[in-house]
Amino acid sequence: xxxxxxxxxxxxxxxxxxxxxxxxxxxxxxxxxxxxxxxxxxxxxxxxxxxxxxxxxxxxxxxxxxxxxxxxxxxxxxxxxxxxxxxxxxxxxxxxxxxxxxxxxxxxxxxxxxxxxxxxxxxxxxxxxxxxxxxxxxxxxxxxxxxxxxxxxxxxxxxxxxxxxxxxxxxxxxxxxxxxxxxxxxxxxxxxxxxxxxxxxxxxxxxxxxxxxxxxxxxxxxxxxxxxxxxxxxxxxxxxxxxxxxxxxxxxxxxxxxxxxxxxxxxxxxxxxxxxxxxxxxxxxxx
Amino acid sequence: xxxxxxxxxxxxxxxxxxxxxxxxxxxxxxxxxxxxxxxxxxxxxxxxxxxxxxxxxxxxxxxxxxxxxxxxxxxxxxxxxxxxxxxxxxxxxxxxxxxxxxxxxxxxxxxxxxxxxxxxxxxxxxxxxxxxxxxxxxxxxxxxxxxxxxxxxxxxxxxxxxxxxxxxxxxxxxxxxxxxxxxxxxxxxxxxxxxxxxxxxxxxxxxxxxxxxxxxxxxxxxxxxxxxxxxxxxxxxxxxxxxxxxxxxxxxxxxxxxxxxxxxxxxxxxxxxxxxxxxxxxxxxxxxxxxxxxxxxxxxxxxxxxxxxxxxxxxxxxxxxxxx
Numbered sequence: 001x002x003x004x005x006x007x008x009x010x011x012x013x014x015x016x017x018x019x020x021x022x023x024x025x026x027x028x029x030x031x032x033x034x035x036x037x038x039x040x041x042x043x044x045x046x047x048x049x050x051x052x053x054x055x056x057x058x059x060x061x062x063x064x065x066x067x068x069x070x071x072x073x074x075x076x077x078x079x080x081x082x083x084x085x086x087x088x089x090x091x092x093x094x095x096x097x098x099x100x101x102x103x104x105x106x107x108x109x110x111x112x113x114x115x116x117x118x119x120x121x122x123x124x125x126x127x128x129x130x131x132x133x134x135x136x137x138x139x140x141x142x143x144x145x146x147x148x149x150x151x152x153x154x155x156x157x158x159x160x161x162x163x164x165x166x167x168x169x170x171x172x173x174x175x176x177x178x179x180x181x182x183x184x185x186x187x188x189x190x191x192x193x194x195x196x197x198x199x200x201x202x203x204x205x206x207x208x209x210x211x212x213x214x215x216x217x218x219x220x221x222x223x224x225x226x227x228x229x230x231x232x233x234x235x236x237x238x239x240x241x242x243x244x245x246x247x248x249x250x251x252x253x254x255x256x257x258x259x260x261x262x263x264x265x266x267x268x269x270x271x272x273x274x275x276x277x278x279x280x281x282x283x284x285x286x287x
Numbered sequence: 288x289x290x291x292x293x294x295x296x297x298x299x300x301x302x303x304x305x306x307x308x309x310x311x312x313x314x315x316x317x318x319x320x321x322x323x324x325x326x327x328x329x330x331x332x333x334x335x336x337x338x339x340x341x342x343x344x345x346x347x348x349x350x351x352x353x354x355x356x357x358x359x360x361x362x363x364x365x366x367x368x369x370x371x372x373x374x375x376x377x378x379x380x381x382x383x384x385x386x387x388x389x390x391x392x393x394x395x396x397x398x399x400x401x402x403x404x405x406x407x408x409x410x411x412x413x414x415x416x417x418x419x420x421x422x423x424x425x426x427x428x429x430x431x432x433x434x435x436x437x438x439x440x441x442x443x444x445x446x447x448x449x450x451x452x453x454x455x456x457x458x459x460x461x462x463x464x465x466x467x468x469x470x471x472x473x474x475x476x477x478x479x480x481x482x483x484x485x486x487x488x489x490x491x492x493x494x495x496x497x498x499x500x501x502x503x504x505x506x507x508x509x510x511x512x513x514x515x516x517x518x519x520x521x522x523x524x525x526x527x528x529x530x531x532x533x534x535x536x537x538x539x540x541x542x543x544x545x546x547x548x549x550x551x552x553x554x555x556x557x558x559x560x561x562x563x564x565x566x567x568x569x570x571x572x573x574x575x576x577x578x579x580x581x582x583x584x585x586x587x588x589x590x591x592x593x594x595x596x597x598x599x600x601x602x603x604x605x606x607x608x609x610x611x
Binding site: 112113115116119123124132135216220223224243247254261 | 298299302303306310313314317425426428430431433434437438441445446542544545546548549552556557567568572574582583586590594
């Protein structure tokens, strides 16, 4: 099964390329420490250098190497994207599974909450949370990266929850569930051992969508000034500082946005490839 | 159907309450608060600050403050801006038409382009046109709106200049040139770049949606029946298929409203467009919490209202839908 899926995935050529691009980005961010510059140390005499062999993407208004900052920013942006996606999927799967499996009162309460979150003007709430959470007198909320991960997850679990609920509603009526119940299987056993494995495909596909939008949201929040706080570089905050210099040095604004764009596009193509790979109809046709 | 709409409204009220409590306490329990800048100002005495706090009721316990705020809000009064000393109602009422202009113009452009692209792609799937459009829509969906907006500013304001006058092609700030307030042509000229930035992602998303919706419907029995009885291909596409493919758009748009607002917020911030998003951003930077909470509550109510409207419209347009 896994081999079929992998083979089908790599048949989608663009998805294969996208995996390579994403792997390259991850490696580049992971090995960011190999560049000779620091992402935060300022060197004002060296500001606004154009692209040279020393500074691939030039330097910013404080003389920091933009290339180095983008590599370090990639660490934060990719980490936030990945972790908030995991959190949001975990929460969504939990709520969707409970809702879909048990139905009845639990289902209607959980789904009303989900609907309410879906109709909420998320960006406004994200900005309020981003602005005020770090000002509370709670020590572990001082870390703006952690705050961004949590608030993005807290406002994006609704889509996986709805998806998983829909899958559970169908799957719980299937014979293998009835069989397991007849053999004395408990609810948690049925949910975890029998139904959930059948939902992996759609969950993974929706995970890629979540990750793409989490990266866009994180960068957007940091760009507006309510996400990850300086001096920690992220693609969004680099873009924000570049915006103030857009008349003097328009090229600085180009690179961080390009990185967000490439990453999101690669993740979207991977999602597309996974959708094809997990599509049960196509697998049947091949047999 | 009326009972259905009523029940939807009643269901959302408790949740609005809970979220308003959470947000109010979060915002008000942050240290510093809206008078921070006044406290740093050496010309303002301690007594004056205490007087302001007393007047605004900032010294009362938080539950009392919340009760007063929510009570006023239910009477339709969102309070007073701390920074501008003006009623929040007026500030929001001024901004709503500007946001609607921006969003309305973008939405018009989106439908104008997304519908034909979706139909043509579905008519000739896997053709050259379809491949090109699929690629473009993938790009459009992946471009962050704030980067696109900045890029448009760089290209059409910083780099390219009108060769005859030496001036930029398009303005990038506000709704009107100074002295030309309220002139339609001037506003349209100011709309070009913000609308382009805002629409690209929507065009991409809605044309993809319409393509797959059309592709599904072309396999339906009634389309085959229409073909079998000799309807021309145009009749099949535009009368039978398109009508049914476009219906789900109502639901999708209603579900998308929060993200449409998000896009508008970014575009308004970048292009200094005096709309709700810009108001909110300024208020968030100045910690002007009555404005912040006012905008959130108003947009939440607006979105819920539009959702219920969309549900009702869908039931009215599609007789197959039944409300339980």
